[in-house]
Amino acid sequence: MSSGNVTCPKCGFTFNLTYSRTFACGTCPSAALGDCGYIKCPKCQHEFPSSRGQQMQRWNSKFTKKF
16 A cells, blocks of 8 residues: 555645654554555544455455355
8 A cells, every 4th residue: 555645535644654653543453563454634534444344345355245
């Protein structure tokens, strides 16, 4: 995942992804393990899927439909 700028869909705040991972995700255990597929807005704390997270959600829904 790139470390470019992201805009929160809830509050419209534009922020750097690296900044978000450092400060907004700092206490999350998944942050230490790598990219969890979500982005958390450092201003309003809204969590939303990244493009990779959306791809994983689609893959998971396709996979679970088969079983």
